[in-house]
Amino acid sequence: MTVDDEDGMKPDDPIHRLRVRQSPRLAARLVEGKGVVIVLDRQELHTLNGVGMRVFELAEGRSVSEIARALTAEFEVSDEQALRDAGHFVRELLELGALEDVSV
């Protein structure tokens, strides 16, 4: 039996294979450890915490699994936690229009 995690993601969730990059239509600044991201076409402003901003920075054509591996090394968290956080943030950033899917 496969058990869903708290975000509703399974360990073999397809999102982990997703490759993402930053949308070219945005502006971002890291300020005092927090990220401020503006998605131009929606004229929306968002703040990201340190992990969220790092996920955003790492999204340069990497897969979610690759981003999670980087988080594991940088934040001293377990592989499972890093994968869960990476998947969670990538999903949110895709919905905000801050990232785009470049899997194909």
Next chain:
Amino acid sequence: MSSLANHESAHSRPIAQRIGFGGVEIELLASKPPVLPKGHLDCLERADAGGATPRVVCSLHMDASLLGERAGSRKISLSAAGDRLKTPGGRLRLVPTGGCRWAASARVAPSSTALGALLEGLSASVLERAGGFVVHAAAVELDQKAFLFIGPSGAGKSTAASQVFGGQSFSVDRVAVSLTGDGAEAWALPGGNRPQKESTRAVNRRLPVGGVLRVVQAPLLRVRRLSASEALLSLRESLFATINSPAAEQRRLDAALRLYARVPVVRLETALRVPLAQTLRELH
């Protein structure tokens, strides 16, 4: 393009007007002096600013075919490259000529309203390129400083501004801000639904910015310094964006951060009829 870029040194038309508007020095070249709307006349300053002031030499051609555009619209749009400006009754092409200098070629409907809208778009666009910005704010002059109340519509900006007893209305709706070596300067701009007569007392003035206050209605008076990210969000939501590109957006974020580094940016929780002059004086 080369002939346009050479306007500054080789123009043949006489200078009709040299004005300072929204922190930008504008030299209008036209066959006869155009008439500006009264609201804009109230916001002119003497055009004798220093070398760092953004300056535009603008050749102006009256074009009656633009008269039919919808009156009252304030919509301003720029081309993707940001070099072509379209305002109600006006068209303009902007070319950098080095440093803080630009040349512009404009067609405008022969009406003061159209010319006013064109000047607004031109000065905002140039100011933004020069590292400044236009902010949606009610502003008050107190002790020779401008204090800017910002926030979304209905936040209570005008109400808060009216509670600065001993101060004078500086601008009811919009303020141009440019950044100086260690501070920031404000210019009043026309606009607003409820123009106040006393705002004309600030005519022809630039003032150092004393502080920026994000207004929030609350039962009790409370002032809290905003963190950099909070200030960035509050300032950005109040800035007018003339150029919609990632590079321009980065410039706006950088400009907002530089303002934050120079002047106090606070969250002001306030109720109706709470005097605010002392609060402003204690910001520094």
